[in-house]
Amino acid sequence: DGGITQSPKYLFRKEGQNVTLSCEQNLNHDAMYWYRQDPGQGLRLIYYSQIVNDFQKGDIAEGYSVSREKKESFPLTVTSAQKNPTAFYLCASNTPGGGYTEAFFGQGTRLTVV
Amino acid sequence: KQEVTQIPAALSVPEGENLVLNCSFTDSAIYNLQWFRQDPGKGLTSLLLIQSSQREQTSGRLNASLDKSSGRSTLYIAASQPGDSATYLCAVTNNAGNMLTFGGGTRLMVKP
Numbered sequence A: 001d002g003g004i005t006q007s008p009k010y011l012f013r014k015e016g017q018n019v020t021l022s023c024e025q026n027l028n029h030d031a032m033y034w035y036r037q038d039p040g041q042g043l044r045l046i047y048y049s050q051i052v053n054d055f056q057k058g059d060i061a062e063g064y065s066v067s068r069e070k071k072e073s074f075p076l077t078v079t080s081a082q083k084n085p086t087a088f089y090l091c092a093s094n095t096p097g098g099g100y101t102e103a104f105f106g107q108g109t110r111l112t113v114v
Numbered sequence B: 001k002q003e004v005t006q007i008p009a010a011l012s013v014p015e016g017e018n019l020v021l022n023c024s025f026t027d028s029a030i031y032n033l034q035w036f037r038q039d040p041g042k043g044l045t046s047l048l049l050i051q052s053s054q055r056e057q058t059s060g061r062l063n064a065s066l067d068k069s070s071g072r073s074t075l076y077i078a079a080s081q082p083g084d085s086a087t088y089l090c091a092v093t094n095n096a097g098n099m100l101t102f103g104g105g106t107r108l109m110v111k112p
Helices: none
Strands: A004-007 A010-013 A019-025 A031-037 A043-051 A054-057 A064-066 A076-078 A087-094 A109-113 B004-007 B010-014 B019-025 B030-038 B044-051 B056-059 B062-067 B072-077 B086-094 B100-102 B106-111
Touching: A004 A087, A010 A019, A019 A031, A019 A087, A019 A109, A043 A064, A043 B100, B004 B086, B010 B019, B019 B030, B019 B086, B019 B106, B030 B062, B030 B072, B044 B056, B044 B062, B044 B072, B072 B086
Parallel strands: A010 A109, B010 B106
Antiparallel strands: A004 A019, A019 A076, A031 A043, A031 A087, A043 A054, A064 A076, A087 A109, B004 B019, B019 B072, B030 B044, B030 B086, B056 B062, B062 B072, B086 B100, B086 B106
């Protein structure tokens, strides 16, 4: 059953702590994305990666870091430099260009600072 | 920079009504447009995808249209049901097909 899996579903972070959100896909998609969603708002792009070992900053990359060592995996680290990390985080994937290019999303991780 | 706007922000209708959700975008150089559904606390489910060369797509009671030159799309929901209650998001993909820009969503409530 193909899809995108995000874990954990809920995550709590203490002040000054780094936390890592997992995103795995078995759709054989080339590109993966991280979005942040705040209550009542649309999605804002944090980082994206079009191929392994390459990634680009989105609109709100400050305080976040990513890696893309494998095609299937695109973890997001929320660092202590991110001053307002409480939000809903969504991971997506697609294969850009040359065809259907439909984006698929995971079920999200809700991060709360305690 | 691409900007996507959805109107209205919230909508409440009685069951059985037909309704239209609107999406507009500022840069017509898009690869495609997608409509998504989001239930509270959940991820996004893709409803319809319209390629830039297409005018509309249909799936069941849903019909999405695209007027690329005017920067507009509509999502038509026929015979609405309480189970349709959710937030509906539209997103446009840039010409390279590698980045989606989202609207703020329309929160739909269908009352029994």
